[in-house]
Amino acid sequence: MDVVIRNASLPDGRRGIDVAIADGKIAAVAAALPARGAQEIDAGGDLLSPPFVDAHFHMDATLSYGLPRVNQSGTLLEGIALWGELKPQLTQEALVERALRYCDWAVARGLLAIRTHVDVCDDRLLAVEALLEVKRRVAPYLDMQLVAFPQDGLLRSPTALANLKRAIGMGVDVVGGIPHFERTMADGAESVRILCEFAAGQGLRVDMHCDESDDPLSRHIETLAYHSHRLGLHGRVAGSHLTSMHSMDNYYVSKLLPLMKEAGVAAIANPLINITLQGRHDSYPKRRGMTRVPELMAAGIDVAFGHDCVMDPWYSLGSGDMLEVAHMGLHVAQMTGQDAMRACYAAVTEAPARILGLHGYGIAAGCHADLVLLDAASPVEAIRLRAARRLVMRRGKVVAESPRAVARLSLPGRPEQADFRL
Ligand SMILES: [Zn+2]
Numbered sequence: 001m002d003v004v005i006r007n008a009s010l011p012d013g014r015r016g017i018d019v020a021i022a023d024g025k026i027a028a029v030a031a032a033l034p035a036r037g038a039q040e041i042d043a044g045g046d047l048l049s050p051p052f053v054d055a056h057f058h059m060d061a062t063l064s065y066g067l068p069r070v071n072q073s074g075t076l077l078e079g080i081a082l083w084g085e086l087k088p089q090l091t092q093e094a095l096v097e098r099a100l101r102y103c104d105w106a107v108a109r110g111l112l113a114i115r116t117h118v119d120v121c122d123d124r125l126l127a128v129e130a131l132l133e134v135k136r137r138v139a140p141y142l143d144m145q146l147v148a149f150p151q152d153g154l155l156r157s158p159t160a161l162a163n164l165k166r167a168i169g170m171g172v173d174v175v176g177g178i179p180h181f182e183r184t185m186a187d188g189a190e191s192v193r194i195l196c197e198f199a200a201g202q203g204l205r206v207d208m209h210c211d212e213s214d215d216p217l218s219r220h221i222e223t224l225a226y227h228s229h230r231l232g233l234h235g236r237v238a239g240s241h242l243t244s245m246h247s248m249d250n251y252y253v254s255k256l257l258p259l260m261k262e263a264g265v266a267a268i269a270n271p272l273i274n275i276t277l278q279g280r281h282d283s284y285p286k287r288r289g290m291t292r293v294p295e296l297m298a299a300g301i302d303v304a305f306g307h308d309c310v311m312d313p314w315y316s317l318g319s320g321d322m323l324e325v326a327h328m329g330l331h332v333a334q335m336t337g338q339d340a341m342r343a344c345y346a347a348v349t350e351a352p353a354r355i356l357g358l359h360g361y362g363i364a365a366g367c368h369a370d371l372v373l374l375d376a377a378s379p380v381e382a383i384r385l386r387a388a389r390r391l392v393m394r395r396g397k398v399v400a401e402s403p404r405a406v407a408r409l410s411l412p413g414r415p416e417q418a419d420f421r422l
Contacts, residue, residue: 001027002396004037005371008048010363011345011379019048021369024395028365046390047374047382050362051112052322055352056207056240056268056306059116059134059144060127061086063098065311076212076277079314080151080181086313087122095130102310103138105320108400110372110389112142115207115306115356117149117176120163128167141394145356147207149176154191156182161194168202175199177208179220180244189223196227196237205357206237207268211244214278214289218244222256225263234264238355240306242267242291243278253292257299266355267296269347270308271329273315293333297343304352305329305344322348323386330383338380345379369396375404377421385420 003021010017018033019026028035067086071078106114118131128146135144148167150160154177168175177195179188192208199206206228211218221239228237239260245253260267269291278289296303305325310318318324330336330344353361360368376387385405392400407418 001035001037003039003041003369004033004035005041005043005048005373007045008043008373009045009377011047011049011342011349013378015045017048019363019371021396024369024397025360026363026365026367026369029363041373041391043373045377047376047378047387048363049110049372049374049379049382050349050353050367051370051372051392052110052348053113053304053352053356053358053361054106054111054307054322054325054348055115055238055304055355056270056308057114057116058309058312059099059102059114059131060095060118061312061314062102062310064313065316070316071313073280074276075280076314079277082313083119083151087119090122090126092126092130092133095127096134099131099134100137102320103134103142107141107392107394108389108402109319109321110374110392110400111320111322112370112392112394113145113353113356113358114142115145115147115174115352117147117207117209118167118172119151120148120167121150121152121157121160123159123163125163125167125170128170128172132171141399143356143358145174146172147174147176148172149209150178153178153181153183154195155187165198168204174205174207175202177206177210179208179223180211180213180215180218181209185218188220192220192223193227196224196231196233199236200231200233206233207240208238210239210242212241213244214247214281214287215244216247216249221245221265222259225256225259225265228265229259229263236357237264238266238268240268241270241274243274243289245291246278246287246289253295257295257301260296260301261299266302266304266351267291268304268306268352268355269293269329270306271332272318272325273308275328275332276315288332290329290332293329294335294340302351302354303347304355305347306352321386323383326383327386341380341383345383370394375402381421
């Protein structure tokens with residue numbers, strides 16, 4: 001064996017587990033494996049997890065905070081306007097540089113797969129070229145999936161559809177959309193039909209920004225589920241944000257969730273961004289705006305939490321830490337039960353892995369040896385502590401390390417070191 005990791009806890013609750021790795025893949029997972037590794041790693045009972053997966057990100061905008069100016073109102077619409085001001089000034093070199101820098105952060109945090117939207121409404125498709133280049137360069141470390149995203153509206157922007165098709169032809173993986181930003185509800189529904197038919201014809205996945213609005217009558221998710229079912233796209237379609245669902249009529253939602261389940265449509269909430277951008281027109285009481293995460297999960301629908309933004313026109317914070325995302329999601333959704341918190345951990349690991357269609361993801365013989373060893377004993381503790389990533393492994397090689405968090409004390413009668421674990 002190349003590597004054997006000893007005495008690990010796994011996200012499913014198993015403890016005292018050894019994981020043997022050969023040729024970049026997991027060869028065996030069991031207690032007290034007899035095989036010796038050329039390298040032996042003592043997990044010391046810590047949580048060994050498959051890597052974090054971000055199902056929703058904007059790598060073309062990341063780390064551009066303050067360019068050309070700061071979003072004063074903090075709203076989604078000023079963010080979109082600001083991005084429109086920045087777009088003509090973008091250069092490919094700067095885009096590549098910022099994206100690579102973010103990927104470094106991601107790998108250090110154990111985030112090894114990212115689905116990023118890329119704006120296709122700039123006729124030069126500069127960002128598409130830049131992110132395809134980044135995808136090639138980071139492939140040894142990180143799986144990137146690109147979504148062709150018509151930020152200015154598929155029908156509202158005259159060249160968006162042609163550009164989106166060009167982007168797919170250049171190698172972009174997934175068909176995106178933004179129906180709630182079209183001029184009318186009817187145009188929004190029409191954009192969903194066009195995009196789903198195009199994706200079905202090309203054999204591609206779909207991931208739309210859908211109903212990112214506080215308007216309870218923004219119901220494009222219903223249309224997305226309808227066309228997904230009609231075209232046989234089950235398991236290949238995700239609705240991102242779905243914030244209007246927060247404000248919808250309960251009776252209507254009781255009809256909608258089974259339609260999503262029937263169509264195999266997944267939901268991607270973005271807790272940091274939803275809690276920041278939604279409810280901006282409210283006085284008090286002020287809505288949270290995040291979609292109905294526990295209800296979607298209870299209906300058997302795959303739900304992921306995405307990061308969405310890090311230091312860009314919409315959001316001035318973030319660091320590529322999916323535990324921070326899960327932590328916020330848990331609070332906003334009030335998912336404080338033990339099972340609910342574990343589901344929030346799954347929403348930044350296995351659920352987005354399914355949504356992206358990642359192959360060889362997980363901790364089982366035959367999976368890629370892509371692993372994160374956390375300074376925590378369980379998924380719940382990992383979220384509580386936003387635990388240090390002691391070690392990040394990609395295809396069996398260590399690609400990042402962080403020290404354990406300890407305080408060095410000298411109080412009489414107290415241990416010299418204190419950690420944050422119970
Ligand atoms: Zn987004």
